[in-house]
Amino acid sequence: xxxxxxxxxxxxxxxxxxxxxxxxxxxxxxxxxxxxxxxxxxxxxxxxxxxxxxxxxxxxxxxxxxxxxxxxxxxxxxxxxxxxxxxxxxxxxxxxxxxxxxxxxxxxxxxxxxxxxxxxxxxxxxxxxxxxxxxxxxxxxxxxxxxxxxxxxxxxxxxxxxxxxxxxxxxxxxxxxxxxxxxxxxxxxxxxxxxxxxxxxxxxxxxxxxxxxxxxxxxxxxxxxxxxxxxxxxxxxxxxxxxxxxxxxxxxxxxxxxxxxxxxxxxxxxxxxxxxxxxxxxxxxxxxxxxxxxxxxxxxxxxxxxxxxxxxxxxxxxxxxxxxxxxxxxxxxxxxxxxxxxxxxxxxxxxxxxxxxxxxxxxxxxxxxxxxxxxxxxxxxxxxxxxxxxxxxxxxxxxxxxxxxxxxxxxxxxxxxxxxxxxxxxxxxxxxxxxxxxxxxxxxxxxxxxxxxxxxxxxxxxxxxxxxx
Numbered sequence: 001x002x003x004x005x006x007x008x009x010x011x012x013x014x015x016x017x018x019x020x021x022x023x024x025x026x027x028x029x030x031x032x033x034x035x036x037x038x039x040x041x042x043x044x045x046x047x048x049x050x051x052x053x054x055x056x057x058x059x060x061x062x063x064x065x066x067x068x069x070x071x072x073x074x075x076x077x078x079x080x081x082x083x084x085x086x087x088x089x090x091x092x093x094x095x096x097x098x099x100x101x102x103x104x105x106x107x108x109x110x111x112x113x114x115x116x117x118x119x120x121x122x123x124x125x126x127x128x129x130x131x132x133x134x135x136x137x138x139x140x141x142x143x144x145x146x147x148x149x150x151x152x153x154x155x156x157x158x159x160x161x162x163x164x165x166x167x168x169x170x171x172x173x174x175x176x177x178x179x180x181x182x183x184x185x186x187x188x189x190x191x192x193x194x195x196x197x198x199x200x201x202x203x204x205x206x207x208x209x210x211x212x213x214x215x216x217x218x219x220x221x222x223x224x225x226x227x228x229x230x231x232x233x234x235x236x237x238x239x240x241x242x243x244x245x246x247x248x249x250x251x252x253x254x255x256x257x258x259x260x261x262x263x264x265x266x267x268x269x270x271x272x273x274x275x276x277x278x279x280x281x282x283x284x285x286x287x288x289x290x291x292x293x294x295x296x297x298x299x300x301x302x303x304x305x306x307x308x309x310x311x312x313x314x315x316x317x318x319x320x321x322x323x324x325x326x327x328x329x330x331x332x333x334x335x336x337x338x339x340x341x342x343x344x345x346x347x348x349x350x351x352x353x354x355x356x357x358x359x360x361x362x363x364x365x366x367x368x369x370x371x372x373x374x375x376x377x378x379x380x381x382x383x384x385x386x387x388x389x390x391x392x393x394x395x396x397x398x399x400x401x402x403x404x405x406x407x408x409x410x411x412x413x414x415x416x417x418x419x420x421x422x423x424x425x426x427x428x429x430x431x432x433x434x435x436x437x438x439x440x441x442x443x444x445x446x447x448x449x450x451x452x453x454x455x456x457x458x459x460x461x462x463x464x465x466x467x468x469x
Contacts, residue, residue: 001042002160003191003244004198006456012039020252021179029151029174032252036156040119047118050088055150057084058128062135062149066142078136082129089125092117097319120159122316126283127153131167133287140168148174157248161241163259163279170254177253187250189445194243196448197236199455201412205233208405209371218391222398223384225405227364230371232412235264238277262418267355269333269362280316284309306331317370322378326369333362 001008016035023031041048061081068074096112103110131152134140143149152174158165208229212222242259249256263275273281292305307328314327365382372378383389414420427433 001039003241003248004195004452004456007042009453009456012042017251028252029147033147033151033154036151036154036159039156040154040159044119047116047121050118050121051124051154054085054088054124054128055153057081058131058153059143059146059149061132062142063144065132065135074136078132081132085125085129085132089121091115092121094315094319123159123162123164124153126164126280127167130164130283130287134166134168140171143167143171143174145175155249155254157245157252157254158256161238161245162277163242163245163257164283165256165279166282169257173254179251179253183253184251187247187252189247189441190250191244191247192445192449194240194245194247195452196445197240197243199452200448201408201415202233202237202240203455204405204408205229205236205412208401209233211401215397217395217397218384219393219395219398220384220387220391221394221402223381223391224364225398225402225409227368227381227385228360228409229405231264231360231363231367232409232416234367234370235260235416236412262416262421264360264363264413265356265417266359267352268337269330269359270337272359272363273330273334280313284313288312303335306335310334321375322369322372325375325378326366329366329369 001012003009012035016031020028020031020035037048037051040051061077061084065074065077065081068077092115095115099110099112102108131140131143131149135142143152152165152167152170155165206229209226212218212226215222239260246256246258257279259277259279261275261278263272266272266275289305289309292308293301294305295302297305310327310331311324312327313330314323314325317323317326365385368381368385369378372381380389384391387393424437427437
């Protein structure tokens with residue numbers, strides 16, 4: 001069940017919220033757990049038992065770690081618990097990937113298991129691991145209330161696409177939270193904003209990718225149109241789901257962590273990864289990069305640490321070599337930027353516009369790799385982006401689609417880079433501007449929601465096609 005579906009918006013969510021707010025507060029977690037399990041079972045009924053097993057494992061491992069007072073034994077139990085979680089995740093996510101590569105290397109034909117990836121397993125597994133490691137490091141106490149831990153692991157708002165929530169961030173909220181009128185109002189606005197990002201922007205931008213793949217007339221203009229649209233689509237799709245998750249959490253009284261902070265407005269790849277999927281970045285920083293030694297080691301070991309972290313980041317996103325190369329691509333540029341800063345710390349050789357262009361160029365290349373079916377497809381597309389491959393600069397078809405989608409690309413870039421937020425912040429400094437925004441915001445959100453509903457009912461709707469030149 002997706003947030004951006006009729007089933008969720010008009011059936012599951014209203015019924016769930018009525019039950020959630022109708023029961024006494026002491027039963028709120030029961031309703032939330034049952035609702036989350038139902039939400040998960042709707043899309044993956046056969047893997048509901050797996051989630052329950054993982055919840056039970058997290059619960060018992062956490063208590064076992066806390067009761068183990070001898071440091072050496074505690075480390076052993078922690079290693080055992082984390083290994084268990086990683087083995088479960090690895091089996092479902094990477095088994096066929098490993099078998100494929102073994103077959104290629106050895107020439108054997110071992111049959112693939114065709115294991116279906118359970119929805120959300122990467123997110124709830126990482127949450128369990130972060131909880132167990134924090135218990136081991138005595139940052140939090142093991143949760144002895146099974147219901148509270150089950151709610152933390154299975155809570156449906158962040159189950160599909162994050163953010164990755166650290167237990168210590170919401171430990172108190174699991175037992176003490178309140179949904180005020182202002183919080184519910186903010187949550188609704190945030191949810192609708194995310195829904196509009198997903199349906200109006202991400203899905204419409206995705207149409208460009210479909211047109212590009214179906215086209216027989218690849219041109220430089222068309223491939224760049226696709227690359228920019230793919231970058232924007234992935235951002236709005238992912239950040240849209242994060243907005244919806246944060247909004248739903250706010251409605252129920254939870255303060256879930258921010259996951260995106262206008263990353264496409266960054267002026268370096270380093271800055272980009274401080275703003276993109278921030279909860280995943282913090283996870284790898286705290287539980288992999290720093291334990292490996294971080295940057296307080298020799299240059300060679302530091303580069304090794306970067307490569308390990310970014311290979312893991314790539315593999316976390318998917319079991320394919322495209323994701324590995326995608327992660328290592330960022331690792332390379334992060335190292336280059338770090339070395340460049342050390343070599344020219346006192347010199348400001350980058351103009352702001354040039355830095356933005358540099359980031360966008362690399363991001364477009366990176367998400368072409370991310371979106372590719374395989375490495376050959378990725379390298380072919382990048383070759384076309386450079387103008388190689390004996391393709392034309394433009395064609396009648398590419399010009400037609402450029403005109404059709406120019407307006408949405410422009411609007412998407414403006415929104416993604418935070419220009420609207422900057423303008424709104426400036427307007428709020430004035431009383432008249434504050435009043436205008438207070439009227440304009442709900443009008444735009446209602447209009448956006450109606451467009452989303454129209455999209456869901458009709459199957460496809462692109463309001464930007466009315467704006468052409």
